[in-house]
Amino acid sequence: MIPFLDLKSIQLAQRDELAAAFERVLESGWYILGAEVTQFEQEYADYCGARHAVGVANGLDALSLALRAMGIGPGDEVIVPSNTYIATWLAVSHAGATPVPVEPDARTCNLDPTRIEAAITPHTRAIMPVHLYGQPADMQAILEIARHHHLRVLEDGAQAHGARVRGERLGAHGDAVAWSFYPGKNLGALGDGGAVTTNDPELASRLRELRNYGSKRKYHNEVIGYNSRLDELQAALLRVKLPQLDAANRRRTHIAQRYLSAFAGLGLTLPHVPDFAEPAWHLFVVQHPRRDALAARLAELGVATMIHYPVAPHLQPAYATLGLGAGSFPISEAMHARVLSLPIGPTQGDDATDQVIAAVQRAVAELA
Numbered sequence: 332m333i334p335f336l337d338l339k340s341i342q343l344a345q346r347d348e349l350a351a352a353f354e355r356v357l358e359s360g361w362y363i364l365g366a367e368v369t370q371f372e373q374e375y376a377d378y379c380g381a382r383h384a385v386g387v388a389n390g391l392d393a394l395s396l397a398l399r400a401m402g403i404g405p406g407d408e409v410i411v412p413s414n415t416y417i418a419t420w421l422a423v424s425h426a427g428a429t430p431v432p433v434e435p436d437a438r439t440c441n442l443d444p445t446r447i448e449a450a451i452t453p454h455t456r457a458i459m460p461v462h463l464y465g466q467p468a469d470m471q472a473i474l475e476i477a478r479h480h481h482l483r484v485l486e487d488g489a490q491a492h493g494a495r496v497r498g499e500r501l502g503a504h505g506d507a508v509a510w511s512f513y514p515g516k517n518l519g520a521l522g523d524g525g526a527v528t529t530n531d532p533e534l535a536s537r538l539r540e541l542r543n544y545g546s547k548r549k550y551h552n553e554v555i556g557y558n559s560r561l562d563e564l565q566a567a568l569l570r571v572k573l574p575q576l577d578a579a580n581r582r583r584t585h586i587a588q589r590y591l592s593a594f595a596g597l598g599l600t601l602p603h604v605p606d607f608a609e610p611a612w613h614l615f616v617v618q619h620p621r622r623d624a625l626a627a628r629l630a631e632l633g634v635a636t637m638i639h640y641p642v643a644p645h646l647q648p649a650y651a652t653l654g655l656g657a658g659s660f661p662i663s664e665a666m667h668a669r670v671l672s673l674p675i676g677p678t679q680g681d682d683a684t685d686q687v688i689a690a691v692q693r694a695v696a697e698l699a
């Protein structure tokens with residue numbers, strides 16, 4: 332069986348360095364907000380071309396604390412994609428605001444800038460583009476709308492570490508970018524982790540306060556904060572992984588390019604990469620009208636696949652209270668019925684890629 336993502340082989344490729352990082356933290360005697368977190372924050376900010384990075388406990392907290400640091404809360408509306416991972420919406424809800432979905436562009440699967448203005452009301456405070464599947468959203472168009480309507484922009488970069496827009500690394504196109512270091516992401520820890528990058532020193536300072544009980548000075552609490560710190564140990568492990576990120580993304584790109592050329596004209600809807608975008612290829616997502624049959628046949632042929640995602644956020648029981656029934660976001664709903672993610676990862680060899688290609692060609696031909 333070709334695995335969807337071989338997480339173990341990714342870690343074992345850096346076994347000795349990861350073990351040395353663990354030893355370093357063990358021996359330091361300091362386990363929360365120490366030198367490893369500070370240095371990782373600096374290294375990740377530099378990598379992203381942002382002035383500040385603030386480490387937090389996970390990607391969801393990165394999103395919701397960034398919204399809070401922007402002063403967004405009850406009574407406010409935040410524009411989110413109708414087809415994102417639900418964490419984007421949950422962050423808005425956790426901040427006390429209301430997520431307002433906007434449909435994606437059917438070709439890129441990312442927020443469609445031409446549909447944003449229709450969703451803006453006097454309560455709208457921010458737009459949250461998601462760089463879904465590692466494909467950068469159309470930041471130029473989104474930033475123009477945000478400037479015109481005086482809205483904040485918080486990017487969800489959880490799937491797009493290292494991706495570029497017009498040659499510039501994601502990290503501070505908008506007001507801030509929220510990142511996840513969940514193990515399966517392109518830059519993954521060996522547990523949970525997250526960060527926010529920004530060029531805004533005030534936003535960075537509020538985030539540092541919010542993640543640590545609302546305190547700048549120990550036992551002095553300015554605001555009602557959280558305990559949401561990036562672990563010292565995870566920061567040390569991420570410092571081992573970060574220098575390998577570009578090579579890992581190049582490996583992903585190589586696989587994606589092989590898929591794109593092998594599947595051209597096959598009858599699958601393939602990922603569309605706009606001219607401005609250099610994706611990080613977190614996922615390789617194809618679309619097929621008989622998605623479930625395709626996935627089942629691929630499993631028989633020894634290829635593991637996943638669905639990102641099977642149910643749109645507005646149709647989840649968690650969001651029933653918004654009253655957005657089936658049919659209210661048809662582009663997103665059609666996507667959720669058709670998307671299938673093929674294996675891709677930095678340790679996937681050419682033989683495995685050959686096997687995926689042969690299996691997909693065969694399964695699609697059988698279903699035609």
Ligand SMILES: *Cc1c(COP(=O)(O)O)cnc(C)c1O
Pocket residue numbers: 389390391392415416418419461487489490510511512513523524525
């Ligand atoms: C993974 C992910 C998150 C949440 O990150 P966690 O670290 O798991 O909390 C948020 N948004 C998107 C798009 C994601 O893929």
